[in-house]
Amino acid sequence: xxxxxxxxxxxxxxxxxxxxxxxxxxxxxxxxxxxxxxxxxxxxxxxxxxxxxxxxxxxxxxxxxxxxxxxxxxxxxxxxxxxxxxxxxxxxxxxxxxxxxxxxxxxxxxxxxxxxxxxxxxxxxxxxxxxxxxxxxxxxxxxxxxxxxxxxxxxxxxxxxxxxxxxxxxxxxxxxxxxxxxxxxxxxxxxxxxxxxxxxxxxxxxxxxxxxxxxxxxxxxxxxxxxxxxxxxxxxxxxxxxxxxxxxxxxxxxxxxxxxxxxxxxxxxxxxxxxxxxxxxxxxxxx
Amino acid sequence: xxxxxxxxxxxxxxxxxxxxxxxxxxxxxxxxxxxxxxxxxxxxxxxxxxxxxxxxxxxxxxxxxxxxxxxxxxxxxxxxxxxxxxxxxxxxxxxxxxxxxxxxxxxxxxxxxxxxxxxxxxxxxxxxxxxxxxxxxxxxxxxxxxxxxxxxxxxxxxxxxxxxxxxxxxxxxxxxxxxxxxxxxxxxxxxxxxxxxxxxxxxxxxxxxxxxxxxxxxxxxxxxxxxxxxxxxxxxxxxxxxxxxxxxxxxxxxxxxxxxxxxxxxxxxxxxxxxxxxxxxxxxxxx
DNA sequence: GGCCTGTGATACCCGGGAGGTATCACAGGC
DNA sequence: GCCTGTGATACCTCCCGGGTATCACAGGCC
Numbered sequence: 001x002x003x004x005x006x007x008x009x010x011x012x013x014x015x016x017x018x019x020x021x022x023x024x025x026x027x028x029x030x031x032x033x034x035x036x037x038x039x040x041x042x043x044x045x046x047x048x049x050x051x052x053x054x055x056x057x058x059x060x061x062x063x064x065x066x067x068x069x070x071x072x073x074x075x076x077x078x079x080x081x082x083x084x085x086x087x088x089x090x091x092x093x094x095x096x097x098x099x100x101x102x103x104x105x106x107x108x109x110x111x112x113x114x115x116x117x118x119x120x121x122x123x124x125x126x127x128x129x130x131x132x133x134x135x136x137x138x139x140x141x142x143x144x145x146x147x148x149x150x151x152x153x154x155x156x157x158x159x160x161x162x163x164x165x166x167x168x169x170x171x172x173x174x175x176x177x178x179x180x181x182x183x184x185x186x187x188x189x190x191x192x193x194x195x196x197x198x199x200x201x202x203x204x205x206x207x208x209x210x211x212x213x214x215x216x217x218x219x220x221x222x223x224x225x226x227x228x229x230x231x232x233x234x235x236x237x238x239x240x241x242x243x244x245x246x247x248x249x250x251x252x253x254x255x256x257x258x259x260x261x262x263x264x265x266x267x268x269x270x271x272x273x274x275x276x277x278x279x280x281x282x283x284x285x286x287x
Numbered sequence: 288x289x290x291x292x293x294x295x296x297x298x299x300x301x302x303x304x305x306x307x308x309x310x311x312x313x314x315x316x317x318x319x320x321x322x323x324x325x326x327x328x329x330x331x332x333x334x335x336x337x338x339x340x341x342x343x344x345x346x347x348x349x350x351x352x353x354x355x356x357x358x359x360x361x362x363x364x365x366x367x368x369x370x371x372x373x374x375x376x377x378x379x380x381x382x383x384x385x386x387x388x389x390x391x392x393x394x395x396x397x398x399x400x401x402x403x404x405x406x407x408x409x410x411x412x413x414x415x416x417x418x419x420x421x422x423x424x425x426x427x428x429x430x431x432x433x434x435x436x437x438x439x440x441x442x443x444x445x446x447x448x449x450x451x452x453x454x455x456x457x458x459x460x461x462x463x464x465x466x467x468x469x470x471x472x473x474x475x476x477x478x479x480x481x482x483x484x485x486x487x488x489x490x491x492x493x494x495x496x497x498x499x500x501x502x503x504x505x506x507x508x509x510x511x512x513x514x515x516x517x518x519x520x521x522x523x524x525x526x527x528x529x530x531x532x533x534x535x536x537x538x539x540x541x542x543x544x545x546x547x548x549x550x551x552x553x554x555x556x557x558x559x560x561x562x563x564x565x566x567x568x569x570x571x572x573x574x
Numbered sequence: 575g576g577c578c579t580g581t582g583a584t585a586c587c588c589g590g591g592a593g594g595t596a597t598c599a600c601a602g603g604c
Numbered sequence: 605g606c607c608t609g610t611g612a613t614a615c616c617t618c619c620c621g622g623g624t625a626t627c628a629c630a631g632g633c634c
Contacts, residue, residue, distance in 0.1 A: 004369050005292045007621090021582060034622045036582060046369065048376030053582065056630075063376030070368035070434075073558055077364040081357035082291050082333065089335030089350030147357075162452065163557035270450035270557075271360055294592090308611060321593045323611060342601050342610065577633085584627070591619095598613070604606090 003045075006078050009071045011038050012050065016068040019058045073145075080147025080269075087150075099128040101276050104149035107134040107223070110242035113170055113264060113287070114153065121283045128276035137206055144269055151277055155240070156263040166267035167285050172241040174259035178252050179233040185252035192259050195236055204235040227251070290332075293365050296358045298325050299337065303355040306345045360432075367434025367556075374437075386415040388563050391436035394421040394510070397529035400457055400551060400574070401440065408570045415563035424493055431556050438564055442527070443550040453554035454572050459528040461546035465539050466520040472539035479525070479546050488523040491516065514538070 014024040015035065025032040043050050050064040060068065087100055105114060114132070121127050133149055138159055140152035145163070153169075154161060176195045178185045184194065196203055202216040204226055212219045218235050220226045223246065229235045231250035240262040244253050266284045268277055301311040302322065312319040330337050337351040347355065374387055392401060401419070408414050420436055425446055427439035432450070440456075441448060463482045465472045471481065483490055489503040491513055499506045505522050507513045510533070516522045518537035527549040531540050553571045555564055 004365050005294060007292060031623055046373055048373055063372050066375035067368060067372040069560060070371050074361060074364035074368045077361035078291050081354060081361045084357050085350050085354040086333055086335055088353035089348070163450070165449065273356060318594055340611065
């Protein structure tokens with residue numbers, strides 16, 4: 001009736017993402033015929049057509065789109081269950097500690113707040129061990145969803161807080177980071193418009209979901225790359241004020257008057273019921 | 288490695304809830320030995336002890352508690368995927384309509400707001416068909432989680448909005464509903480303390496999660512029962528103001544000055560991405 | 575037209591594992 | 605002592621998940 005094993009979900013999601021049975025089968029490490037059969041069985045059991053097989057490839061039906069979305073969420077929930085259970089049992093390879101929290105933090109974001117938080121929490125009686133997990137750009141939500149992390153520091157408006165509970169920790173303005181010798185570096189403040197359309201300094205572009213937004217600027221993958229390009233006078237970037245902490249001598253940070261403020265939140269899966277997590281959140285909100 | 292089929296989750300949740308292999312097996316419609324074996328395999332694969340088998344029954348370890356929580360969430364997500372996919376494909380038994388929303392509403396709550404909402408939405412161009420699903424007391428969250436509903440009207444502080452996105456629709460005070468002849472019925476307003484400790488009129492008790500809170504008052508299961516008992520002068524109840532709509536001639540509603548206000552929200556699973564749902568929410572917030 | 579290519583579907587086979595039955599091992603209660 | 609009720613073990617059966625070989629068909633070539 002309403003079974004639906006995660007195996008079937010994995011299969012369907014693979015096919016729906018590849019829109020190609022052969023490639024999906026390869027990705028799953030299996031042969032194509034059993035995959036075709038599994039999807040057919042799934043459609044029969046749901047009583048719904050999920051894929052439109054045109055002889056030239058495959059397309060999703062409306063129901064297929066729905067199952068792709070909901071199925072991903074269900075798969076994330078299942079892998080999260082595994083990860084968190086292993087962690088709760090101390091079987092994550094390290095072998096011992098029973099009480100541990102994994103905190104996802106965007107690599108390279110403000111160390112000051114993080115330090116204060118970790119120190120304050122460590123001073124609490126009975127504090128759990130906190131593992132800091134560096135995450136890629138805007139990857140924290142995914143990590144919370146699939147259980148790689150228990151709690152995260154997220155930055156509005158860059159991260160979406162949809163589906164999580166959160167508390168505000170800090171608000172800061174944004175600054176333009178320019179080469180020290182650039183004419184605008186002498187200014188006391190700038191506007192967003194002034195730094196986006198510089199003919200000599202195209203704005204750096206960060207990858208979002210693996211793809212780069214279009215534009216003339218260089219494609220950036222990590223902060224060191226970016227820092228170097230700015231120092232070389234090849235690009236300019238916009239960051240929250242706390243980025244001043246990692247600036248080089250060749251950089252100058254100039255406040256932007258009209259950039260949206262960046263709000264740092266501590267966020268966690270809404271259904272969490274962990275005492276250690278609650279204590280960490282309490283500590284964080286008191287900072 | 289990180290598989291974990293929903294079958295295994297169902298098995299574990301059954302055992303964890305029953306704390307008894309035999310009963311869990313009966314509930315699952317299978318024999319006890321394969322269930323024992325499945326749980327052992329699960330523990331081996333996770334590398335974690337989930338249950339402490341004392342010869343007199345079974346208890347959960349910390350990891351077991353975690354898996355119970357997270358596993359329930361994952362199972363809900365999986366059944367929600369099935370339900371929503373069937374609905375999107377029009378295979379929910381009715382057979383045809385492709386675009387449908389299920390709105391969970393606490394049985395007997397304000398019809399006025401609901402009517403306005405449904406009428407306004409039906410007038411929208413391209414509105415989906417809205418099925419109104421009456422839900423038990425405080426059951427709406429569960430229905431959103433397991434996919435029986437797509438959207439719900441929920442009432443703070445009775446319903447927990449944890450894990451959902453929501454918009455406020457309406458705030459109202461609460462009233463005490465008394466037998467018309469009661470001395471307090473003549474008063475213009477009352478306090479909570481005045482109606483909770485009436486020696487002649489014990490406060491009615493509603494079931495929460497199938498269990499009744501302790502107290503002297505009668506145990507109530509539905510609103511008609513309650514209305515009758517109030518009319519007979521046997522009990523008193525506290526309701527949002529909109530309950531006036533279903534009062535009988537033998538009832539009197541008196542405002543409570545210090546009861547917390549009740550806020551009606553429209554709530555939906557945070558990850559929803561349905562156009563029909565978005566339109567309904569937009570309509571609701573414009574009311 | 576004949577042929578090759580690439581798609582998903584079908585036919586058939588095999589082995590692992592999910593599930594059943596029978597039984598054991600052990601702790602309490604009378 | 606025995607009986608009861610617990611979960612674990614042993615062993616068997618058979619289903620079904622997965623593999624290989626092949627088909628059916630649509631297009632693109634020359």
